[in-house]
Amino acid sequence: MTIFNVPLEELRQRGSIKWRRFEPDVLPMFVAEMDAEVAEPVRDRLKRAVRESDTGYPELPAYQEAMADYAQWQWGWHFDVTEAMLVADVVSGMREAVLAFTEPGDKVVINPPIYPPFRSVSQGRETVEVPMSDGGRLDLPALEQAFAEHRPALHLLCSPHNPTGAVHTIDELRALADLAERYGVIVASNEIHAPLAGARHTPYLKAAPGADAVIITSASKCWNLAALKAALVIGPARLRARINPVASDSASYFGILAHSTALNEARDWLQAASREVDANKVFFAEELAREIPQLRYVPSEGTYLAWLDCSPLGLEHPGRHFHEVGRVRFNFGSDFDPGSVQFVRANLASSREIIAEGIRRMATSIN
Ligand SMILES: Cc1ncc(COP(=O)(O)O)c(C=O)c1O
Structure with missing residues (x-):
C-alpha cells in the first residue's frame, strides 16, 4: 500500500x-x-452516513470506545470510556484545559520551539518558556527549576513534540510526573501525533497513572481528518469536572464517525x-x-x-x-x-x- x-x-x-x-x-x-x-473504511463510513441522511447529533460513546480499544491494542494502556470527554478538536481541548485548570494571571509552562497554538491557547495567562534541549528533547533540570521558581498551575506538554519530533521516553515522562506532583503542576499532554509513533510512544497517564493530568488527543492528525471535528480529553473525574461540559457539544457527528472508524478499521x-x-x-x-x-x-x-x-x-x-x-x-x-x-x-x-x-x-x- x-x-x-x-x-x-x-x-x-x-x-x-x-x-x-x-x-x-x-x-x-x-x-x-x-x-x-x-x-477507505473512513470514506465508506462517511458515504454511508450521507446516503442514509444520518446527519444529526452524536449520541453513542463511539469515539471514546474506539480510542480506548486503540490505546489498549497499541500501547497496552487501559482507560475507562467514562474517563474521556468529547471536545471539538485538540486545540480547543487545550484551551478548555487552560480555562479549567488555571486562573487569569496564572503561569503555564510551554517548551519552545512549539506548535504556535500552545501560546495562543494560553492567552490571559503568563507563559513560562522552558526550551527543549539542543537535541530537541525535554530539559528536565530546566523544568524543575521553572516549576520551583514560577510555581506554574499547568504544563502544556506536546507528546510527541511538534516540531522537534521527540518521542518522550517512559523515563522522561515519569521524571516529569514526579516533578509535577512535587510542585503541584497539572499536566495537559497533547498526544495528537501519538498514533503515528506507534509503540515508540507512551501515553502520559500510562507512565503516570493517577497523576493530576489529562491527555488531549484525536485521530485527526494521523489519519488526516482535520476537516471532521472531534477530539477527546481523557483524565480523572476530578479534573474533567472542571471543564465546561458545553465544550463537548462542538464535536461533530461526522467527526466522531470518521475518527472512530479510523481507529477501529484503518490501523x-x-x-x-x-x-x-x-x-x-x-x-x-x-x-x-x-x-x-x-x-x-x-x-x-x-x-x-x-x-x-x-x-x-x-x-x-x-x-x-x-x-x-x-x-x-x-x-x-x-x-x-x-x-x-x-x-x-x-x-x-x-x-x-x-x-x-x-x-x-x-x-x-x-x-
Ligand atoms: C501538536 C498539535 N496539536 C494540535 C493540532 C491541531 O489539531 P486539531 O485540528 O485537532 O485542533 C496540530 C496540528 O498540526 C498539532 O500538530
Whole structure:
C-alpha cells in the first residue's frame, strides 16, 4: 500500500490551507496536512452516513470506545470510556484545559520551539518558556527549576513534540510526573501525533497513572481528518469536572464517525503511512546531503514533520527566502520560537517526487 501517492495536479484541486494559502506556483510543504487519500473504511463510513441522511447529533460513546480499544491494542494502556470527554478538536481541548485548570494571571509552562497554538491557547495567562534541549528533547533540570521558581498551575506538554519530533521516553515522562506532583503542576499532554509513533510512544497517564493530568488527543492528525471535528480529553473525574461540559457539544457527528472508524478499521493504513514517513525522513536526509551538503537532517522519531536548521546557509530568513526565491513554502521556525528564525519545518507526509522537488527548489534558490 502506498499512502502518499496523490498526483500534484490532483492535490492542487484541494481547497484546504495547504493548497490555497499561497501562490499557485509555490510548492506547499508547510501545514500538517497529508498528501494522501482518506483511508477507505473512513470514506465508506462517511458515504454511508450521507446516503442514509444520518446527519444529526452524536449520541453513542463511539469515539471514546474506539480510542480506548486503540490505546489498549497499541500501547497496552487501559482507560475507562467514562474517563474521556468529547471536545471539538485538540486545540480547543487545550484551551478548555487552560480555562479549567488555571486562573487569569496564572503561569503555564510551554517548551519552545512549539506548535504556535500552545501560546495562543494560553492567552490571559503568563507563559513560562522552558526550551527543549539542543537535541530537541525535554530539559528536565530546566523544568524543575521553572516549576520551583514560577510555581506554574499547568504544563502544556506536546507528546510527541511538534516540531522537534521527540518521542518522550517512559523515563522522561515519569521524571516529569514526579516533578509535577512535587510542585503541584497539572499536566495537559497533547498526544495528537501519538498514533503515528506507534509503540515508540507512551501515553502520559500510562507512565503516570493517577497523576493530576489529562491527555488531549484525536485521530485527526494521523489519519488526516482535520476537516471532521472531534477530539477527546481523557483524565480523572476530578479534573474533567472542571471543564465546561458545553465544550463537548462542538464535536461533530461526522467527526466522531470518521475518527472512530479510523481507529477501529484503518490501523493497517496508519502502519503503512508510518513506514512511509520513516522512509521519507531517510530520503529527505539523503537528498539534502546530495543537493545541499551544508545542511544536515537527522530523522526524528515522531511526527511526519522535519525540523531543519538552515543556519549554515547564512540567509537572513531562510523560510522567507525559500518561499520568495525558491517557490517552496515551509513553516517558518520563528512561528514556533522567536529565536528559531534559522529553522524551517517541512512536512514529509508527501510523495518522494514532491520531497525531491522541494529540495531542488531550495538548492536552486541558494545557488
Ligand atoms: C501538536 C498539535 N496539536 C494540535 C493540532 C491541531 O489539531 P486539531 O485540528 O485537532 O485542533 C496540530 C496540528 O498540526 C498539532 O500538530
